[in-house]
Amino acid sequence: MSLRLRIAGLLAGITALMCVVSGFTINEWTERDRTERVDENLEQQIERFLSGPRLASVFGGERIFRQRSGSDQGAWLSVEIPTKIIFSLSGSQDVVVESEGFPNILIPSTSGFFEAHDSITTWRAKATIRRPVSSPFSSGLLSGGPVGRLVEAVTVVAAISDDRDMTARSDLRKALIRVGLFATLLSAVIGWFLGGHALRPLERLRAEADLVGVTDDLSKRVNTGGPTEITALAKDINSMLARLESASLDTGQALTSSREFGSNVAHELRTPLTSMRLNLDLLRGADLEPDEQTPILEQMLSQHDRLLRTLAALRLLSRGDLTQGASNFEEVDLIDIVSQAIERNFGGDKDIDLSVDLSNEIPLVMGWREGLDVAFGNVFENIRSHAVLPNQKLAVNVTARLTEGHVQIFIEDNGPGIEPTQRAHVLERFYQVTDGDRQGSGLGLSLVDQQMAIHDGMVVIGESDLGGALITLTLPIEKNNQS
Numbered sequence: 001m002s003l004r005l006r007i008a009g010l011l012a013g014i015t016a017l018m019c020v021v022s023g024f025t026i027n028e029w030t031e032r033d034r035t036e037r038v039d040e041n042l043e044q045q046i047e048r049f050l051s052g053p054r055l056a057s058v059f060g061g062e063r064i065f066r067q068r069s070g071s072d073q074g075a076w077l078s079v080e081i082p083t084k085i086i087f088s089l090s091g092s093q094d095v096v097v098e099s100e101g102f103p104n105i106l107i108p109s110t111s112g113f114f115e116a117h118d119s120i121t122t123w124r125a126k127a128t129i130r131r132p133v134s135s136p137f138s139s140g141l142l143s144g145g146p147v148g149r150l151v152e153a154v155t156v157v158a159a160i161s162d163d164r165d166m167t168a169r170s171d172l173r174k175a176l177i178r179v180g181l182f183a184t185l186l187s188a189v190i191g192w193f194l195g196g197h198a199l200r201p202l203e204r205l206r207a208e209a210d211l212v213g214v215t216d217d218l219s220k221r222v223n224t225g226g227p228t229e230i231t232a233l234a235k236d237i238n239s240m241l242a243r244l245e246s247a248s249l250d251t252g253q254a255l256t257s258s259r260e261f262g263s264n265v266a267h268e269l270r271t272p273l274t275s276m277r278l279n280l281d282l283l284r285g286a287d288l289e290p291d292e293q294t295p296i297l298e299q300m301l302s303q304h305d306r307l308l309r310t311l312a313a314l315r316l317l318s319r320g321d322l323t324q325g326a327s328n329f330e331e332v333d334l335i336d337i338v339s340q341a342i343e344r345n346f347g348g349d350k351d352i353d354l355s356v357d358l359s360n361e362i363p364l365v366m367g368w369r370e371g372l373d374v375a376f377g378n379v380f381e382n383i384r385s386h387a388v389l390p391n392q393k394l395a396v397n398v399t400a401r402l403t404e405g406h407v408q409i410f411i412e413d414n415g416p417g418i419e420p421t422q423r424a425h426v427l428e429r430f431y432q433v434t435d436g437d438r439q440g441s442g443l444g445l446s447l448v449d450q451q452m453a454i455h456d457g458m459v460v461i462g463e464s465d466l467g468g469a470l471i472t473l474t475l476p477i478e479k480n481n482q483s
Contacts, residue, residue, distance in 0.1 A: 004195035011191030012184050019180030023173075030172060035124070038160050039113060042126040045081045045158040050130055086155040107157055116159070125159035201226035205234055218245035276303050331364045334407060334475070335400060337372050342398060345380035353395040361402045365477055367455050375451035378444040379411055379471055385444075387415025387468055395466055402477075409473040412464035423461040448473070 084098035086107070103123050105116035113126045131153045208222040218241055224234040279296050282288075288296075335358045346352050380396075388394050395414040400407065418426055427449040445459075448471075452459045457475040464470040 004192065004199055007195035007198070008188050008191035011194075012188035015187035016180065016184045019176075019183055023176040023180060026176065027173065030169070034169075038124050039126070041081060042113070042124070042158045042160065045079065045083060046126060046128045046156045049083065049085065049156050050128065081158050081160060084157040084159075086157070087151055088153040088155070090152050102157075103159055103161070105159065107155065122162045123159040124162070125157055127155060127157045129153055129155045201230040202233075205230060205237070209237060212241065218248055273307070276300050328368045329366045330369065332367050332369045332372065334365050334367075334372070334409075335360075335362050337369070338376055338398065338400065338409060341373065341376035341380055344377065345384055346396065351393060353393055355395075355397040357398070358400040359402055362400055362407050363402075363477060365407070365475060367475070368451075371451045371454060375448045375473070376409075378447045379473070382444045383411070383413050383415065383469075387413040389415060397464075397466065405477055407475050407477055410470065411473070412466055412470040413468040414464070414466035415468035417463060417468045418461055426461065427459065 079099050082099050082102035084096065084102045084107070087095040087097075089095060103116070103118040103120075105118055105123055105125065108114055108127055111128050113124070116123045116125055204226075205222055208220075212218065212220045212222075221238045221241060222234050224231050224238065226234070279300050283293060283296060338358060339356075342354070342356060346354050383394075383396060387396075392414070397410070397412050399410040401410070402408075426445050428446060445461075449459050452473060452475075455475055457473065460472045460474070462470040462472065
């Protein structure tokens with residue numbers, strides 16, 4: 001069942017319930033009012049007989065009443081409301097006079113209102129018993145009867161049939177039912193149109209969400225306009241789309257990184273593996289002397305080390321590609337990371353002229369500790385591998401300075417440096433400088449560039465005053481410090 005139909009049904013149900021309750025209440029009020037009016041008419045009818053001269057004449061002893069035929073009695077009690085009068089005589093049978101239409105009902109022995117039933121209908125009646133003021137009745141003689149019969153009491157009973165107002169009550173109930181049915185139907189129609197109007201923003205929202213599914217474009221966002229509830233729902237949908245888009249990008253990036261990793265492994269390991277296979281075939285097939293085997297084995301060990309370094313670098317590159325954003329970030333001491341990298345690469349080496357100037361003003365930054373370790377470690381490892389010149393002692397200067405919102409690490413050496421035309425290319429993966437006999441995987445500086453990008457920093461390669469390369473690493477402290 002649609003929500004629109006549910007709204008219409010709910011409104012119709014509420015209206016029907018209200019009509020039933022209202023009809024029941026109106027019927028009860030009408031019945032109560034009718035009963036009050038009936039009781040009032042009964043009291044007035046009885047009071048007219050009790051206060052009139054006819055009964056007073058009986059108690060006064062005038063010769064006004066004598067027992068007559070039924071037609072005479074009806075004429076004497078010609079009234080609109082059926083009435084019955086009972087004279088209770090001393091020592092004799094009661095004398096009863098009743099008007100035409102009075103029902104055959106049982107009269108109670110006490111005064112008051114009562115309900116009675118005859119063979120046809122139900123009657124609302126009232127009985128009032130009136131006695132003489134003094135006793136014995138010296139003058140309360142009933143003419144026409146035996147001498148000495150005294151009137152001990154007179155009972156006046158008036159009765160009104162329920163059939164008298166039955167038609168009016170039936171018409172009222174039918175009118176209430178017709179009005180209730182019409183109001184229920186009208187409320188259902190109104191609820192249908194109101195439901196459609198209220199659900200229009202939701203239909204628009206659904207159409208926009210369907211458009212995202214049809215186009216498979218998670219960058220689309222739904223319109224947040226409309227009522228407060230629709231606006232909140234639209235914002236939740238946009239937030240969900242943003243998370244899905246981010247997850248989709250991460251998944252795509254992971255797949256791309258995996259493909260690149262496989263391609264890079266196949267590309268970089270082909271040459272050393274081929275060379276190692278040739279050397280193994282040579283060792284197995286040729287009858288070489290031990291002094292002739294030694295160079296081949298050393299070459300194989302060198303190629304083996306190169307394979308391990310390349311695989312380690314590729315693993316770090318792939319992991320760095322998957323570590324975008326601040327999910328792995330924590331507060332780290334940048335000076336401590338730089339100091340440990342220097343110690344690992346240059347610690348205890350007296351053949352290196354090392355100068356370190358790290359400012360104590362550098363604050364803690366938010367970053368990926370392992371990634372920063374990889375970045376600075378590769379910079380210093382690259383210097384050890386490529387900056388050493390024959391007959392020249394290696395000199396390395398490391399300086400850290402705090403600028404406006406940034407920390408800069410300057411690393412320079414006195415090696416051969418990097419040609420200006422090659423400075424942009426050395427940050428690319430697998431690019432190798434071919435001058436001299438320097439060999440490597442071509443991944444060291446690309447790892448540095450990757451980590452600086454992850455930390456919203458940058459790496460710049462220039463010329464050092466020492467004659468070699470100057471590598472400047474810049475990290476934004478303010479952004480890294482945001483939680």
